Amino acid sequence: MTMLTRRIPSQQQLYDRSPRWLQRLLVNAEALRREWFRRSGNYQKLVRAYDPAFYRQSRVEQEAFQIDRLNQLLTAARCHVPHYRANLPDITIRTMGDLQRLPILEKADIRRAPLAVVSEQASRRSLWARKTSGSTGTPLTFYLDREATRHHQAAADAMLAYYSCRFGERRARFSGAYVTPYEQTEPPFWIYVDYYRQFQCSAYHLAPQFYSHYLRALRDARVSYGTGYPTSWHLLATYLIESGAQAPRLRAIITDSEGISLEQQAVVERAFGCPVYQTYGTGEIGQVVWQCPHKRYHVLTRAVILEIVDDQGRQVMPGETGEIIATSLGGFNTPLIRYRTGDLATLAADDCACGWHSPSWLAIEGRVDDRVHTPDGRWIRVGGHVIKGAVGVAESQVAQVAPDQVVIRVVPDVNFDPAAMEAVAAAAHRYLGSAMQVSWEQVERLPRTRSGKLRHVVREYV
Ligand SMILES: [Zn+2]
Numbered sequence: 001m002t003m004l005t006r007r008i009p010s011q012q013q014l015y016d017r018s019p020r021w022l023q024r025l026l027v028n029a030e031a032l033r034r035e036w037f038r039r040s041g042n043y044q045k046l047v048r049a050y051d052p053a054f055y056r057q058s059r060v061e062q063e064a065f066q067i068d069r070l071n072q073l074l075t076a077a078r079c080h081v082p083h084y085r086a087n088l089p090d091i092t093i094r095t096m097g098d099l100q101r102l103p104i105l106e107k108a109d110i111r112r113a114p115l116a117v118v119s120e121q122a123s124r125r126s127l128w129a130r131k132t133s134g135s136t137g138t139p140l141t142f143y144l145d146r147e148a149t150r151h152h153q154a155a156a157d158a159m160l161a162y163y164s165c166r167f168g169e170r171r172a173r174f175s176g177a178y179v180t181p182y183e184q185t186e187p188p189f190w191i192y193v194d195y196y197r198q199f200q201c202s203a204y205h206l207a208p209q210f211y212s213h214y215l216r217a218l219r220d221a222r223v224s225y226g227t228g229y230p231t232s233w234h235l236l237a238t239y240l241i242e243s244g245a246q247a248p249r250l251r252a253i254i255t256d257s258e259g260i261s262l263e264q265q266a267v268v269e270r271a272f273g274c275p276v277y278q279t280y281g282t283g284e285i286g287q288v289v290w291q292c293p294h295k296r297y298h299v300l301t302r303a304v305i306l307e308i309v310d311d312q313g314r315q316v317m318p319g320e321t322g323e324i325i326a327t328s329l330g331g332f333n334t335p336l337i338r339y340r341t342g343d344l345a346t347l348a349a350d351d352c353a354c355g356w357h358s359p360s361w362l363a364i365e366g367r368v369d370d371r372v373h374t375p376d377g378r379w380i381r382v383g384g385h386v387i388k389g390a391v392g393v394a395e396s397q398v399a400q401v402a403p404d405q406v407v408i409r410v411v412p413d414v415n416f417d418p419a420a421m422e423a424v425a426a427a428a429h430r431y432l433g434s435a436m437q438v439s440w441e442q443v444e445r446l447p448r449t450r451s452g453k454l455r456h457v458v459r460e461y462v
Pocket of ligand 1: 293295352353356360
């Protein structure tokens with residue numbers, strides 16, 4: 001068996017050795033496979049069911065829908081899903097507060113037995129084994145069935161349409177999808193996927209010497225809107241403003257997988273001359289939080305229940321920050337009930353002026369494990385606030401390079417002010433404690449992970 005796997009080149013090796021035309025055929029074949037899960041069968045009907053008009057209903061009406069759907073989900077899960085049969089108490093949920101009587105599903109539970117959270121009634125053929133890179137460095141394999149995948153897709157596509165961007169129009173996407181070998185040093189770092197009219201760009205290869213190449217390719221691709229990693233769009237936006245280069249004409253940019261600050265978001269809007277909407281989601285739960293024109297993050301209550309809890313697992317008060325716990329309401333065969341995401345958000349205290357009554361968040365604060373380990377044994381969370389006082393910084397990363405040493409790395413833009421960075425480092429030193437040395441350095445580029453993402457906090461010692 002081992003010999004066999006050694007002799008047969010991996011899918012990726014085959015792709016790398018293929019000429020461009022064959023690569024394009026291969027990515028389209030993969031797109032066809034994915035679309036069977038995402039947008040076939042009852043997909044159109046689901047898109048109508050996820051009509052965003054739902055979010056204009058009163059909070060009480062939206063919660064009544066969620067609780068009803070949740071009780072159906074709990075009944076199905078107790079009957080057919082081994083993990084929940086063993087762990088869910090036999091109770092009926094009457095209020096959102098009752099959710100706390102249900103156990104939390106940890107990533108470790110899924111890692112231990114991925115099929116134990118799959119319904120015995122699910123057909124094996126309909127299961128899609130998905131992987132997350134896991135920012136803790138521990139990848140996770142989980143299953144979503146075709147029905148759950150379509151619910152995710154329909155909820156997101158209904159929101160896209162709400163922002164006048166339709167699936168089926170030409171669009172550009174920056175993400176970690178594999179486009180060219182990691183070692184490749186010359187463009188093209190993009191490929192057109194005809195099947196879903198997507199101009200797929202590699203976030204991993206986006207280095208300063210190639211910004212103008214990417215922009216030219218985007219202009220030539222004549223795309224209507226952009227999607228994917230906001231940090232990639234932001235790098236190009238900074239370059240556009242500095243160089244005066246011509247921006248591709250886009251109707252909107254709808255980002256996912258990562259977050260950027262509202263200040264960075266404003267830079268992207270200015271450079272590309274179109275609105276930017278950030279979204280939050282994970283592979284496991286779908287793209288379930290969307291910014292509105294008021295820059296609030298609204299929960300798609302039709303698709304998911306998201307609780308924000310403190311360290312003790314209690315739901316936080318409005319205005320407070322806590323961890324996101326997710327319960328997917330679409331599809332009963334691969335249920336995630338009270339799933340701990342590891343991500344942090346701040347709950348808004350009042351209703352948003354946009355007219356939606358779904359719960360909204362003021363900010364998504366990164367990950368629970370964006371932390372620095374101090375010499376006196378504390379784990380201190382390092383969020384965007386650390387870099388707040390910086391002037392003229394395009395992007396930044398906090399690297400713990402030794403048990404008692406932190407370096408703040410910054411990519412400067414034209415307005416960069418080194419004196420402000422001195423103040424930032426001094427403030428971080430006070431925040432992290434006197435035993436921690438804090439310095440800063442200017443870099444041309446911050447490295448991306450293999451999936452093309454920018455990590456805000458890294459630990460670089462053993
Ligand atoms: Zn709003």
